[in-house]
Amino acid sequence: MNKRKIINDPVYGFITISSDLLYDLVDHPFLQRLRRIKQLGLADIVYPGALHTRFHHALGAMHLMSQALRALQEKGHLIWEPELEAAQAAILLHDLGHGPFSHVLESVMLPGVEHESITLAMMKELNRQMNGRLDIAIQMFEGTYPRKFFHQMISSQLDMDRMDYLNRDSFYTGVIEGSIGADRLIKMLDISHDQLVIEEKGLLSIENFLHARRLMYWQVYLHKTLLSAQAMLTQILFRARELVQNGEKLFATPDFERFLHNEFKLEDFDTLPDLMEAFNGLDDNDVWASVKGWKTHQDPVLSVLCRKLLNRDLFKIQFYKEPPGNEVLEPLKKQLRSAGVKEEELHFFLIEGETANLSYAKEQDPIRVKMKNGVLLDIADASDIPTIEALTKIVRKYYVCWAKNVSLRG
Amino acid sequence: MNKRKIINDPVYGFITISSDLLYDLVDHPFLQRLRRIKQLGLADIVYPGALHTRFHHALGAMHLMSQALRALQEKGHLIWEPELEAAQAAILLHDLGHGPFSHVLESVMLPGVEHESITLAMMKELNRQMNGRLDIAIQMFEGTYPRKFFHQMISSQLDMDRMDYLNRDSFYTGVIEGSIGADRLIKMLDISHDQLVIEEKGLLSIENFLHARRLMYWQVYLHKTLLSAQAMLTQILFRARELVQNGEKLFATPDFERFLHNEFKLEDFDTLPDLMEAFNGLDDNDVWASVKGWKTHQDPVLSVLCRKLLNRDLFKIQFYKEPPGNEVLEPLKKQLRSAGVKEEELHFFLIEGETANLSYAKEQDPIRVKMKNGVLLDIADASDIPTIEALTKIVRKYYVCWAKNVSLRG
Amino acid sequence: MNKRKIINDPVYGFITISSDLLYDLVDHPFLQRLRRIKQLGLADIVYPGALHTRFHHALGAMHLMSQALRALQEKGHLIWEPELEAAQAAILLHDLGHGPFSHVLESVMLPGVEHESITLAMMKELNRQMNGRLDIAIQMFEGTYPRKFFHQMISSQLDMDRMDYLNRDSFYTGVIEGSIGADRLIKMLDISHDQLVIEEKGLLSIENFLHARRLMYWQVYLHKTLLSAQAMLTQILFRARELVQNGEKLFATPDFERFLHNEFKLEDFDTLPDLMEAFNGLDDNDVWASVKGWKTHQDPVLSVLCRKLLNRDLFKIQFYKEPPGNEVLEPLKKQLRSAGVKEEELHFFLIEGETANLSYAKEQDPIRVKMKNGVLLDIADASDIPTIEALTKIVRKYYVCWAKNVSLRG
């Protein structure tokens, strides 16, 4: 039976699943779950088109991987078919360990557990089920495969993960200025000294990539309204857990209930045989169904927060260059107190946070450019473009968000 | 306070909310719920990009309405600002009455209740809350407003509803051949004798519209795999209700539980004061959360069906030109029986259905063309294009879908 | 030296020139001339964006050829690198023999000489210069290469020529409804019994292709205004030749002068050693420069026609289902006579013509579909789609065009 398959994709036109192994992976419940987890979590609250899933992103990254490897082959680099398949498998699976509303939920439910670690655990489980057919893919993912550039295509400044998500997020949000021109970037990739590099003639494309990425940060990922909604969902989950710990009864979907009642650690995935399956039972629906279930809960903190989020009655939010002091916070607290919020519950309605565009950090993982004379240079040195530095500067912002029209008085 | 707002839309670039009233409607929980209901239900099982919501569609239809009315104004037709706003409000609200997985859920939970009737009830409730500001919009929706063409822009062969959904569905599925060219169609609209008509020079555009619509039917709306998934979800809901009626305990989200336990009629929306709110509590998350909750239920029929749907292990499906007879059904039944399916449960695993592209029915609501000499003709008469007839023919197909690898033996 | 090159293309993103031979062909003066010949001749008079050249089309067709052959390779068909290069070369060169404003100029200057014959002569000359490196490409072009499907990819209902020009013409005219979805079509191609066929699951795509092609005919290729402008240019050239034959002095560019003074036959390309070079000296600029040079010529017929064409003061045009009789023509003639047009010059200002969409003729070159059971069927038989017949019907129209505001009185 030929499992080759073509999938329509608004972003790239078509995505081809090019081998039986890849087909079986796509078909597996681990991948199918990602159909029910949105790539951008709550972002559709600002950009109503931003509903694309981690499943679609995984397919897209696999597509770019095959495009990029073919382009490298055409430049004369030897890449074996098993390597081609393994690299596609690795990038297809690279997000398995994400929960719904990733950073939000993880910070509450699985503090200290990195999603990459869960991904790796799930890849190993898959490899077990598939009798070792993922050995190379896992090596590439972990960075232990001898040819290092494969790992860089999975995880680096120019990896296929980033290229697809920037591309896809720009497309579905409708923020077209954030388009990175993945097509052209991929044609500019090369390998030198077993490193993924960019050709000199691709300098302007890289500059454009950095620019687009920066724009996506401020326009989408760190959008004020989105940060506010995320803060609200975080507080909802903290409150729910607090109530559960105090012995209150709370509606929850079966798999979600387990995570609400426990704080698991990475080791638990090894020792509790059914934990991985429970984790794989979690998706966006559990969170929304629970929030909806809690909107009439007797605890006013929980129910007010849930109703506000469901009806998009979001907290106000304000950015600051420095952590805001009492002159900012005190008046807001006063307001909340007079609306009936208790002192120990103030933090549910007045949230301080910090955010930054960690878009390009030279030290750890530079973008390397192969000059026409063969020399490799860091992008910032290769370019006579004065903007690189500006584009790659980390900007940190502080914010406060708070409920404006809340009333907790009986 | 100015509530004017611009929303990014991958399909049209930007959508403008042009008045306070429209802003308040978009903001209302009735509209916000539509954020959580996908326009195409289960279609992302075939087209992973097809995740757009009824909320986004409603905004898009409102946008097209404003474009179309402006184009008519430029042709010299007098349209008052209150009419412009009312027409936009009406189209914005036209889908309020849809439940999640519309036709699937309604056929099981609300048989005999048309979603248009629920929409109207909800519009009236909104109008009550807004002190009559929706009077004209409701008249336009119902068709009682004196200038009839407004109603045709909300509901007819060339209404803004259809234009947006065909456009949007084509975009998000990636089936670009289904693009109807809404831009051009809108520029070709005119009013004649208080009827919405198309200019003669728009004949080719209309032909293209009919062609694209037909293609969308067969490529998307009636796609085999989608029909199969819908049939499965329908059977899941029937089984769940059967179990509930037999007194079995079943996990469900609170609002969904109420609909699972009762079979409401349209009148109940009037007599049960909180029914509308419960209805407005229902969205895709309730259905998915429940299906996920049932995947380990002790009833094997229910749990097997749920697991299969969640993991995309779908029923096989076959089309027939005539209703298939025993020579088709008997061998399949035999197979199922030997897999342990009981006689009275066969219909959960072997489903017969019928489908048709009801794309253009001349009789009830013709597309009218205004010839250069001023005469109005039905499209089929106006065109020397021999394809109109072919494009508007209703094609009926029968199908059978069945579980292939099921096993219900202990 | 590596001659591999990537070219930006608004239609496909990028076009890769994948071998030294192809690079040398693109670089050759024969191909470079096509930079100065627009694909759609006078069509920018209706669609101001329709300025794309035969050069760009040749590159695009080469691109689609490489895409299509790679897709066939992925389906398991063996295609050797030399075949891949030859097929690309053949399609790259397939239009060499076109003159400027192809059908217009050829009908006047080279009556009875088919442009395919000139193409072949030029390909042979190229092959001579390149020491036989085009042997296979020429065989494929002529249809003598043993594997027949290659010829079908160069010249048949589904050839890469047609796919690119429909795609490209739709793009540059802005008639987006004419988009054929080349991407998808190419993925549906297959080879069976050494024939180019389409997979059964591509039926809807083929229907869409036929529909789009038909639309492009009526909306673009046979657009009234374009037919009128073409008729005018034809008459200008006839008049110019008439004057030259009567010994009048006429401005012309050097290469164009030669064709104005002589009526060459195909054989002359063999016997006159410099004729091919002179032919290769002809492009759009010669025609426009001459028309501009003639706008003040003392012959009023010539100068009036030229001024009208330059300033887009075009003839009126009317379509008829039957060849129009005297009741149509006589009043127009009368009008022209009273405007000072001499009897023997009437045909310069009143032109009769006939046109048809020869889009799909079943007999000579059917589109074949490979059904899932392996059988090959003609598209019209394979499809239960009732529109195929309608889409492929040849529609013939007659037209008259005439000068409206002409005055030839001293």
Place this chain on the structure above:
Amino acid sequence: MNKRKIINDPVYGFITISSDLLYDLVDHPFLQRLRRIKQLGLADIVYPGALHTRFHHALGAMHLMSQALRALQEKGHLIWEPELEAAQAAILLHDLGHGPFSHVLESVMLPGVEHESITLAMMKELNRQMNGRLDIAIQMFEGTYPRKFFHQMISSQLDMDRMDYLNRDSFYTGVIEGSIGADRLIKMLDISHDQLVIEEKGLLSIENFLHARRLMYWQVYLHKTLLSAQAMLTQILFRARELVQNGEKLFATPDFERFLHNEFKLEDFDTLPDLMEAFNGLDDNDVWASVKGWKTHQDPVLSVLCRKLLNRDLFKIQFYKEPPGNEVLEPLKKQLRSAGVKEEELHFFLIEGETANLSYAKEQDPIRVKMKNGVLLDIADASDIPTIEALTKIVRKYYVCWAKNVSLRG
């Protein structure tokens, strides 16, 4: 007779000609000539799709003007219909004074004459023919109309000219990273103190605009290969003029001949009654037809240069940060001398030049931002974006280009 007309445009979908006056202007020979002048001159030598004309650009800029003015109206600014029409007329006509291959030809044929001055002369002639219907448009163009922001929409950092050409050049070259997002920019425009400003929430859009503009400069307008081709055409024209001045006979189209034999000044347009008509007779075809006519001229300098340009056998080019000295030039000269180039003709085959991206000069015409508190700030001050400075820095480069394989030995 209603002259309202809709024109297909691949960039914006449709362009509407919204009044009789605008229709008559589009129809006038002055505008129709621009159909035959490419916006980007020789750029199709690098980007084969870059064939769009100044005519199409003029229509596009008119379209953006109407969009922008409507957006301003929706924000509550009063704009009268006559102003709306005048602003559209002004931008439609703003490029009338361009000759073919604008900067190239002007530097040789009309040194010291600014094309804006010719534009103004032609606008006045049009106004005369139209009995003063262009009075307001001319005031807006000249900057004497009382409401100054109209002039800024025609000529400033954010004028509709720039927005359309950046947009259109990006589209037709296929350099999609150069897309400026004109849609969004236009929605962010506002008027404050009779100045065209951008809203604070448009800051990221402006940054993107500056970035895209910079990219277009280096990727397109100042592309090495294009600079080389322009240098060659310049030298061809200098040589042609030199030969003519020495009494040599040279083929040329009639209107072009006049400019080849004379060096006109701006005043001549007033004193020579037919000069404007002759100027309006010039377009790309004259230049190409002449270059083609000269390719066999007996002067080897002229004919060699022409053949090289026609067959895209371009000069090599090298950039330098400082004006290159003898260590660069001498070896090249030596090479050319040994190829038979005479000392006094060396400058035809070895050309020095200088180029810069004059993209944003703060002093003369700043982009102003209207902050939420109402204050107007220069973009560089309004933004906490560290890239503005980098994006607006003027970078100057020096280049040398020279013939590589030339041979002028008998």
